[in-house]
Amino acid sequence: MGGRDVDPCIFLSVHVEDWVGAFGEAIVKVAKCMNMSLEELVSYVAHSPPQATTVASLLCKAANFGRVCQYAVTGRPSGYARLQVPYVDVEQDPRLSRKLVTLSPCALVDADLAASRRSLPPSRYPPNKWRLEAPLIYRLGGIKALRVRPWETLRRLLWEREPWLVELYREKGVVYIANQRWCFGRCRRQVHLAEWLVWLDTGRLVGVPVETRRVSTEFNSVVTRGG
Incomplete structure (x- = not known):
């Protein structure tokens, strides 16, 4: 077939x-x-x-x-960046001027997040790197939140612990978030952060159209209902 x-x-x-x-x-x-x-x-x-x-x-x-x-x-998804967000000049928010997330949600399907599969070659992003490469996400609940029902768990914890970010996403939209800059050696856009917000909002990462309009209020209402 x-x-x-x-x-x-x-x-x-x-x-x-x-x-x-x-x-x-x-x-x-x-x-x-x-x-x-x-x-x-x-x-x-x-x-x-x-x-x-x-x-x-x-x-x-x-x-x-x-x-x-x-x-x-x-056991490794190839290539982690999924959102293709246009480059746009936006006002920079100082709260987003640091490294928050440099891993896409796609890294969640990496087999190294499960019980160790020793037959596999080393992952680019084993569990102990999440703390360094995705500090915002890791802070929401550590490895357990990444391993067990991460969509429901992380979206609830994000609203409880970082409500300012959900509100900013709702108010300004995906393109605004993705075009925020943080610098360490070289300046990078917050595209992966935008990916997490889109996934936690929609339950989708593949095939999500990126638009410049602001997002709906659904993310707030769904999260506060407990997902």
């Missing part, structure tokens, strides 16, 4: 229709093989994203899904 290239970050989507759109009937067969409904399968990976390697392995027995099949073998 033929296949097509699929971004392994699709496994971070909490929406069943995204999985079906990416994998078609193959994901239905995998769910049956694992004695789960599609909803249960999505929830299974949402509970612990590195478990996506099991799903990817079964999918790739049915078809070639490109990067998903590479991920099934290596």
Whole structure:
């Protein structure tokens, strides 16, 4: 059976229709093989994203899904930056002038976040690097928050502990956040921070259109309901 290239970050989507759109009937067969409904399968990976390697392995027995099949073998999602945000001159917020996040949410499906798989080569981002490379996210709950239902856990903790950031995202939008600059050796944009906010807002990382308009108030209402 033929296949097509699929971004392994699709496994971070909490929406069943995204999985079906990416994998078609193959994901239905995998769910049956694992004695789960599609909803249960999505929830299974949402509970612990590195478990996506099991799903990817079964999918790739049915078809070639490109990067998903590479991920099934290596346990590493290739390339972490997913949002393509235009360069825009924006007013700089001093609260965003430091390193907050230099890892995309896609790093959550890295097998090193699960119980150690010693057969794999060393990851670029093992658990002990999250504290250094994503200090804002790590502060929200450490490794446990990254391993166990990170979408629900982190979005709740973000609103509880860093409400100013959620409010700024709601008020100014994705492009504004992504074009904030922090400098250490060289200046970088806060694109990965924008990715986290989009994922925690929408439950999606792949195929999310980036617009210059401000985001809706949904993120606030959903988070305060506990996700």
